[in-house]
Amino acid sequence: MTSLLLLAVLFGSVILVVLMIYLGDRVKRLEIMSLHDSSEPAEVVKPKNDNGFLGLSxxxxxxxxxxxxxxxxxxxxxxxxxxxxxxxxxxxxxxxxxxxxxxxxxxxxxxxxxxxxxxxxxxxxxxxxxxxxxxxxxxxxxxxxxxxxxxxxxxxxxxxxxxxxxxxxxxxxxxxxxxxxxxxxxxxxxxxxxxxxxxxxxxxxxxxxxxxxxxxx
Structure with missing residues (x-):
């Protein structure tokens, strides 16, 4: 009985470690994607062509x-x-x-x-x-x-x-x-x-x- 309990605890620990590694890797990937997106220049809305007269002509x-x-x-x-x-x-x-x-x-x-x-x-x-x-x-x-x-x-x-x-x-x-x-x-x-x-x-x-x-x- 004790052996089965220890085996269950060991198995659960292994699963927990694998899950933490997976989540850690997932978070790292999301951070990299976020940094990549922020490095790209945002689309700038160009102002109306200013001919020196507020665009009037x-x-x-x-x-x-x-x-x-x-x-x-x-x-x-x-x-x-x-x-x-x-x-x-x-x-x-x-x-x-x-x-x-x-x-x-x-x-x-x-x-x-x-x-x-x-x-x-x-x-x-x-x-x-x-x-x-x-x-x-x-x-x-x-x-x-x-x-x-x-x-x-x-x-x-x-x-x-x-x-x-x-x-x-x-x-x-x-x-x-x-x-x-x-x-x-x-x-x-x-x-x-x-x-x-x-x-x-x-x-x-x-x-x-x-x-x-x-x-x-």
Missing amino acids: GKKLWDAMSGKVPEGFVEADVVALKRVFEVVLKNHIETLFKLGKRDATSGNSPETPKNPLEISTLRHSIESWIPAQHVSTIYKAGYESIGADEVSVSRLRANLDDAADTLFSRTALAIKQPFSERLFAAAVALPATGSLIELDEESLNVDDSDNASQLPD
């Missing part, structure tokens, strides 16, 4: 700068962008004017520029949109400035400044220098009809590289 950007704060945006954050948008708007106006001059100089027929137009700043490239009537006015001012007489130049300067003033006013920005002073500064006006002034042919070949904005291809 084109007409949405224009509307925001004109006082129509998009849903989900904080007004203070949108207003803070105006200083940078001033550079975009300035480059947009200059680019449209110079596109007109380029087409006229190349002998191309006037075309309607893209709207929105890709405008580059020092840090970003942004699709800039402005009302179509101002796109046409600014482009035509540049196109018709080539070979224009003094009377036409005065009219084109006024048209350019009126369009620029309207755009800056609608976005609550101030123009520090009339655009006509810079964009027409290098222009050489032909004499009015009937004038006897003779022009040196070389004076018509004006270098327009100063204050140039990058033109789209």
